[in-house]
Amino acid sequence: MNVMSHLVLKLSRPHKRLIMIAVDLTLVPLAYVFTLAVQQRTAPVSVLLENGLLLLPLLLVLTAAFSTFLRIPYIRLNAYDVKGMGRIGLLALLVAISNAALHQGGAVALGAGAYVVFGIVFFLFAAISRVAMLELVFAFYRRISPRRRVLIYGAGTTGMQLARALAGHESIDAVAFVDDNPSLQGLIVAGLPVLRPVDIPEIVTGRLVHRVLLAMPSLSRPKLVQIARQLEGMGLELEVQALPSFAQLIGEEALLEKLKPVPTARLLGREAVSRSDEVGCAHMAGRTVLVSGGGGSIGSELCRQVLACKPVKLVIFEISEFALYEIEKALTPLAQETGTEIVAVLGSVTEPRLVRRILRMHDVQVVLHAAAYKHVPMVEANPLVGMANNVLGTWTLAREARAAGIERFVLISSDKAVRPTNVMGASKRLAELVVQDFAARSDGTIFAMVRFGNVLGSSGSVIPLFQEQIARGGPLTLTHPDVTRYFMTVEEAVSLVLIAGSFAKGGEVFVLDMGKPKRILDLARQVIVDAGYTVRDDDHPDGDIEIRITGLRQGEKLHEELLIGDGLLTTGHEKIFCAREECLSEIEVASAVRALREAAATGDEIAARAVAMRWVDGYAPHPVQPARMTAVSGARPARVE
Numbered sequence: 001m002n003v004m005s006h007l008v009l010k011l012s013r014p015h016k017r018l019i020m021i022a023v024d025l026t027l028v029p030l031a032y033v034f035t036l037a038v039q040q041r042t043a044p045v046s047v048l049l050e051n052g053l054l055l056l057p058l059l060l061v062l063t064a065a066f067s068t069f070l071r072i073p074y075i076r077l078n079a080y081d082v083k084g085m086g087r088i089g090l091l092a093l094l095v096a097i098s099n100a101a102l103h104q105g106g107a108v109a110l111g112a113g114a115y116v117v118f119g120i121v122f123f124l125f126a127a128i129s130r131v132a133m134l135e136l137v138f139a140f141y142r143r144i145s146p147r148r149r150v151l152i153y154g155a156g157t158t159g160m161q162l163a164r165a166l167a168g169h170e171s172i173d174a175v176a177f178v179d180d181n182p183s184l185q186g187l188i189v190a191g192l193p194v195l196r197p198v199d200i201p202e203i204v205t206g207r208l209v210h211r212v213l214l215a216m217p218s219l220s221r222p223k224l225v226q227i228a229r230q231l232e233g234m235g236l237e238l239e240v241q242a243l244p245s246f247a248q249l250i251g252e253e254a255l256l257e258k259l260k261p262v263p264t265a266r267l268l269g270r271e272a273v274s275r276s277d278e279v280g281c282a283h284m285a286g287r288t289v290l291v292s293g294g295g296g297s298i299g300s301e302l303c304r305q306v307l308a309c310k311p312v313k314l315v316i317f318e319i320s321e322f323a324l325y326e327i328e329k330a331l332t333p334l335a336q337e338t339g340t341e342i343v344a345v346l347g348s349v350t351e352p353r354l355v356r357r358i359l360r361m362h363d364v365q366v367v368l369h370a371a372a373y374k375h376v377p378m379v380e381a382n383p384l385v386g387m388a389n390n391v392l393g394t395w396t397l398a399r400e401a402r403a404a405g406i407e408r409f410v411l412i413s414s415d416k417a418v419r420p421t422n423v424m425g426a427s428k429r430l431a432e433l434v435v436q437d438f439a440a441r442s443d444g445t446i447f448a449m450v451r452f453g454n455v456l457g458s459s460g461s462v463i464p465l466f467q468e469q470i471a472r473g474g475p476l477t478l479t480h481p482d483v484t485r486y487f488m489t490v491e492e493a494v495s496l497v498l499i500a501g502s503f504a505k506g507g508e509v510f511v512l513d514m515g516k517p518k519r520i521l522d523l524a525r526q527v528i529v530d531a532g533y534t535v536r537d538d539d540h541p542d543g544d545i546e547i548r549i550t551g552l553r554q555g556e557k558l559h560e561e562l563l564i565g566d567g568l569l570t571t572g573h574e575k576i577f578c579a580r581e582e583c584l585s586e587i588e589v590a591s592a593v594r595a596l597r598e599a600a601a602t603g604d605e606i607a608a609r610a611v612a613m614r615w616v617d618g619y620a621p622h623p624v625q626p627a628r629m630t631a632v633s634g635a636r637p638a639r640v641e
Contacts (some may be wrong), residue, residue: 007330016072020507023069023129025060028095031122032056035114055102059095065096085127092123148172151209153227155187155194159215163190175207200231212240223544226473281309283366283408283502290315290364292349292397293371294325298412298455299327301494302368303327307334315362317371319348349393351398359404367401368501369394370412372428377553379424387608388600390427391434395593398438402445410501411435411449413509418451419618426612426619430592432509433615436583439507448504450497452512452581455490462520466527474536474545476524479552484517500576507583511568513575521547584615 067073070087094325096119103110145366148171152159155177166174167190178192179185184194195203202211212231214224228240288307293299294316300323303316313334318324328344335342343362347354349371358364372390373379379386394411402411413432416425432449439447454465469476486497493512500510528535528545536543568577584592592615599607 009343020073021064021067023133024072024091024126026065027122027125027129028060028063029056031118031125032059032099034121035118038117055099059099059102062098063091063095066098087128088126089123092119092126095119095122127479148176149208150211150213151175151200151203152177153179153180153197153212153214154216155184155189156216158217160190162213162215167191175209178203178204193367207410216241224473228473231434281498281502284309284311284498287365287407288313288315288363289366289368290317290359290362290367291370291371292317294318295320295327296370297490298494299370300327300330301490302370302412302497303331303496304334305491305494306368307331307338307340307409310338311340311366313343313362314620315343315345315364315589317347317349317358319346319371319623321346342391348389349397350388352396355397355400356404359400359406362537364401364404365407367397367406367409368412368497369397369410371397371432372412372414374414374424376416376422376424379427380422383423383605384600384603384608386423387427387430387596387612390401390424391430391596392593392600393435393541394431398435399445402438402442402447406445408446408501408504409435409438409448410497411447412497412506413449413451415451415453419620420612420616421620423609423612426616428617430596430612433584434589436507436509436581436594437586437589440583441586442506446504446506448501448506448508448510450500450510450512452488452493452496453514453517454485454487455493456487462523463527466524467531470528470531470533470545475548476528477548477550478520478524479550481521481549483520483552485520486513487518488514496573496575499573500571503571503573503576503578509579509581510571511577513577514560582617 070091072084072087072091075084075087096115099118100110100112100115100522103115109571129406150166150172152162152174156179159177159179163174163177166172174192176192177184177189178197178200179194180197185196187194200212214227216224216227219227231240284306289311291299291302291306291314294303295318299316299318303314306314314331316324316327316331324346328342331342345358347355349355349360349369359367371393373382373386379390398409398411411431414425414428416422417429417432418425420426420429432451435447435449438445454462466476496512500508500512524537524547528547533544534540536546568579571578592611596608596611599605599611
């Protein structure tokens with residue numbers, strides 16, 4: 001049997017066409033005899049058969065000619081549809097007319113009804129033969145190759161179209177539907193039973209299902225992902241795939257869902273500060289400007305806005321080769337328009353020889369220091385590297401800047417430096433103390449720093465994380481339902497940094513007005529809604545995306561602050577304030593830097609943390625045990641950076 005199966009399936013296309021013609025020719029005498037058997041009124045059957053034997057050869061020739069002309073042998077067995085059956089009907093009509101004409105010209109004529117019956121019988125025999133041959137071919141395929149048995153989830157329009165398409169597939173068997181709609185359960189749709197989703201484990205086991213196809217394109221992506229996870233949660237070792245609708249495939253509907261742009265004003269709870277290209281450019285126009293960390297989220301925007309000020313040269317200092325390549329590629333066309341030379345420097349600000357050479361070789365006049373490790377959990381897990389980069393890197397760059405006679409040095413700081421509870425915040429506060437010390441001892445270089453909170457859309461920040469989680473179908477993860485953060489757009493933050501830098505006289509801690517802090521739980525809900533989905537919670541169990549609480553991480557605050565002391569001084573810009581804060585003495589800073597260098601050299605994390613605990617006011621690290629996944633009232637929440 002296997003040998004026969006292989007022989008049949010390996011037939012060439014011309015051989016298959018000859019077989020199809022031979023089948024149709026065989027059906028002609030069978031239909032003729034059947035017609036005579038039921039139509040015996042005009043003459044004895046024996047006489048009609050003798051007459052028919054003379055006419056049949058000519059009728060067979062005409063049948064072969066008509067079949068070839070209509071290209072019926074060229075139609076694949078698994079591709080027969082209404083048009084294919086229509087061609088067979090036309091062939092039956094032509095054969096019946098030819099039979100009538102031959103009989104009228106012969107010795108014995110049949111009644112008109114006989115020719116009609118002959119045509120109908122021939123059509124039925126031809127149609128049935130196609131079905132039988134297709135089943136025979138399927139049987140051969142089943143014997144020589146394994147079949148993939150699939151279960152279709154969704155008995156709607158797409159599911160029915162899929163079932164019909166798979167009905168003619170040579171290696172896939174659709175075994176049943178499952179659907180959540182109770183009115184469909186128990187029915188037969190497209191030849192398959194519609195069963196309940198709760199019975200999927202029994203269906204998979206009993207019907208040997210290999211794969212589940214989700215044929216519900218009208219559902220949102222999160223809902224499809226939820227169903228897929230439910231199937232995986234049943235402990236079934238099978239593949240789950242989602243299919244687009246036919247309307248999507250032909251372009252009537254969008255094939256892929258896209259996250260909608262998030263309205264900035266709604267996320268901030270205020271209007272973003274409008275950017276002015278002229279303000280803040282006075283101290284950079286016609287000068288050489290160095291931006292450390294120029295490939296990062298804030299550093300790259302600094303480079304873009306600095307270019308708008310038309311400096312003579314822009315030196316981009318970056319430790320990441322890929323980030324440096326990307327920002328240089330992006331800025332080169334802009335630099336050509338402004339006539340600015342771009343210099344890409346690959347290296348770390350902790351390398352004094354490299355820093356010294358770059359500052360002097362390119363005659364740098366302004367330094368914007370944005371290079372820092374800022375991801376709180378990452379720095380918490382790697383305190384030595386984080387503190388070495390953030391503190392010792394700042395000290396090295398500031399020292400070499402003063403030695404080279406740089407005009408202006410601006411440190412980009414963070415609200416996490418205020419009474420920090422994590423290593424990252426402590427390192428940023430130590431960096432501030434280093435810059436304040438240099439400011440107090442510098443007669444030529446103006447040292448200042450700008451402190452602000454979270455930047456929307458920056459690497460590692462909460463908005464991109466939420467969008468990635470939505471794209472995966474959720475859930476959004478939040479460490480605590482009451483967490484709040486200050487937010488700004490990167491454009492307004494950098495614009496205000498440049499303006500604040502132009503105000504600097506030496507030693508200032510500029511603080512940006514970031515409006516009211518934003519509750520991250522509200523932000524998570526807003527991102528879900530703006531992406532076109534609904535929040536799934538206790539009140540809305542059929543929503544698309546759930547928000548899940550994971551518990552505060554070690555070193556994470558519920559609420560960030562922008563000030564260490566009390567009171568702010570106004571400046572020439574309504575969104576920029578100046579804070580006069582206490583600083584360490586030269587001896588204290590030198591002691592802290594020396595102790596930190598020794599800790600880094602010996603790989604002593606405890607000693608590094610001890611430096612922060614001794615010199616950073618308010619630094620009180622405390623372990624936070626992660627909470628189990630819990631639901632917030634009205635939601636199951638999401639994570640924040």
